[in-house]
Amino acid sequence: MKRRNETLVGLVLVLGVVTAVFGSLWLQGWEFGRTVETVEAVFSDVGQAAEGNAVKVRGVRIGRIDEVSVHPEGEFVQVVLRVDADVPRPPDAAVVLAPESMFGEWQAEIVSRSLYPHFQFLDPNEPDVLPGYALPDISRLTATADRISENLADLSDRIGIAFSEETAENLARTIQNVEGVSDRLTQLIEQQAATFDVLAARVEEATGEIGRAATASRTTFDHLSDLMATGEVEMLLTDVRDVAEGLQSLTQEATTTTSEFQKMAVRAESTFARVDRILGAAEDGEGTLGRLLNDPTLMNEVEATLVQLQLLLEDVRENPRRYLRLSIF
Amino acid sequence: MTIQLDDLHKSFGQKHVLRGFSLEVRDGETLTVLGPSGSGKSVMLKHIVGLLTPDRGQVLVDGQNVGELEMNDLYDLRRKVGYVFQLAALFDSLSVADNVGLGLHRVGGFREDQIRERVRECLHLVDLEGFEDRFPAELSGGQKKRAGLARAIATKPKYLLYDEPTTGLDPLTKAVIDQLILKMRQELGVTGLVITHDMESAYRVSDRIAMLYEGRRRFLGTPDEIRGTEDPVVRAFIEGDPQYLERRETTVEEAS
Amino acid sequence: MTTRLLAPFTWLGSHGLSMTQGLGNWGSLITDTVRALRHVDVWGRLLLPQLARIGVDSIPIALFIATFTGIVLALQASYTFTGAIPLYFVGVLVGKTMIMELGPVLTGLALAGRIGANVAAEIGSMKVTEQIDALETLAYPPNAYLVVPRVLAGVIMFPAVTILAIGMGITSGWVTSLQLLDMSTPQFVRGLTLFFFPFDVWFAIIKATSFGLVVTLVGCFYGFHTTGGAEGVGRSTTKAVVVSSMLILVLDAFWAVLLL
Known part of the structure; x- marks a missing residue:
């Protein structure tokens, strides 16, 4: 009886913790068993984009926005993206923030900058940081x-x-x-x-x-x-x-x-x-x-x-x- | 070193239950406190183990003022005092053996087999061998009382307090319990304080008998002395005759 | 003269006393319980059975409630959304409401009935049969023996049971969406992940923990304050369930105001 209690209590607790932890990670868009890397981009303004929004390449989801923070000097916004490491990015990669659907959630799309010559991308000072531009909304x-x-x-x-x-x-x-x-x-x-x-x-x-x-x-x-x-x-x-x-x-x-x-x-x-x-x-x-x-x-x-x-x-x-x-x- | 109650006062709301009760229990004796139901006997008893604290007066157990003890000292003191509850108050969820062994677990320093051995000893003393694995719900009234007594003596207390030990039992079982009370004194040498309203039982077990009436001590003496007393209140009680008081009052009036 | 001058103070004193007495009883229960925490030797070995009784034994009822809540949420969401809002919002609604509101609250209410009544009845009958006095005479602090293991078990197991109930509710909502609403798994999952924040799970855990604390404490409180035999036990049980259910709803609003 006592042994059975111990096992059951342990089981319930472990199940609870596992459900909570893995459930949250999964709902946050973690892809288990894939190698991820972080990419940084800078914007003069990020519109409605927020942490947890999807990151896409050619419309395919490859990660999420990990962090959005205003640069300490207040001149621009730094955004950290968590993306699959094995998805190739264009050589002149840039990030466009835009509404994902008509319900207000946004997405970050990694694009080739040359395709959008008229977008006013913010140019970063550092080499590994991508330029970014947020589309204006209505x-x-x-x-x-x-x-x-x-x-x-x-x-x-x-x-x-x-x-x-x-x-x-x-x-x-x-x-x-x-x-x-x-x-x-x-x-x-x-x-x-x-x-x-x-x-x-x-x-x-x-x-x-x-x-x-x-x-x-x-x-x-x-x-x-x-x-x-x-x-x-x-x-x-x-x-x-x-x-x-x-x-x-x-x-x-x-x-x-x-x-x-x-x-x-x-x-x-x-x-x-x-x-x-x-x-x-x-x-x-x-x-x-x-x-x-x-x-x-x-x-x-x-x-x-x-x-x-x-x-x-x-x-x-x-x-x-x-x-x-x-x-x- | 004994139990000493000095001028004990206790009220519950408007109800003034104890109004200056004093008593001294001598070492090794069995003292019975008589009194009608609701006269405050149980209240008095609960003061001795610190379940209640007096409004005025004090309770000394081995010279320690119970009402003023720190929690830890109070717990130490309680180990010296076994308490046999009226309805046994056995823990429903525990077996008889676990009930009896519970106090020993709390004292600490015993191995499981030592506790088992001690539990067996105590159950043997109250003639309940073989009942270790029963649960309280499976015991008769008398068996519960005996199990409760076994639990009270498990930690080898110096004092045993009996709260109406024979109430609600058949005459034969009553006699068994009375014998156990005597046995406790003879074999374990414990000092006993019994509260009861059962005269038969009081005569059988007591070295001295006291009576609690209207919150004060009305009488204190040996069983022989109480048999011969002229106090009308005591006489009415021991003879179980409520008219005694009235009749006596009229006789006194007539005489005068 | 002096008495008349002092009358308002007397009035204030006596009314204040009676009003604060209830609070005082609560306060002493809580402080005694906190103090009793140091008697690990007493409550340590009693914790496991309570964990099993309060946690494990509550799982069937919690999962049962969550299953049907999930089904109803999915169906009602689709009923409301069809034609106006894309169906993947069924996932949003099922996920958000299960995690943040219905999972913790319905589980809390179900367990308030189960655990609150159980604890109050058990302690109440121990009280009226002098078993609590007996504990005292055996040098066991009743709070350490009775309250601490139950409250700890409530605080530990309520969140675990709630999380499992949430998981169950979302799963049943998902199965309903697939079977009855012609949605696809990616659609449902898209809705589920759309507005999810890790904080939602913390919110649920915080709520469930506070519910566990309240349900067990209220049960113990009314158990300890039981008087008057079997009838008194019945009264305490009812009060414990009613009061803990009400407190769950009040706490629910409190956390929403404080944390959202």
């Missing part, structure tokens, strides 16, 4: 759009300051870009429309707005050259207001999709209110149009945000599901 897309509108508003602010032919050209080019981007977004959404009709319709509407806004601003800048000669100030101002309204309604559109957008919309609205005020002031004849647009740094920033937007759109094209999760939650 909230950053909207944040970018927000920044563009803010910059445009800023631009309008500057209208009161100076104007030169060169900056006018810059502006014209920028607006052209906006138009190009929105065209592509429209195409893209049309492609996806069949699959994701509800949301897509909404986004399509929104991109239509961008398109309209861009066209309007295009007109503005078509007029811009005339403007120098004819001084059709009033017409220009009407057009710029059109741009502003277009973007405003786009932002309002976004508001209906998530609460994340709401904060942004409030900001955007106040921005546009400011634009209106300044335009009103311009109409009243305060300042000269020539002084409005002579700040190249502003231009550059608008350009930079547009590049980001373009990257994002490319990503949307490649992984549409990533961005269309809003309809589910």
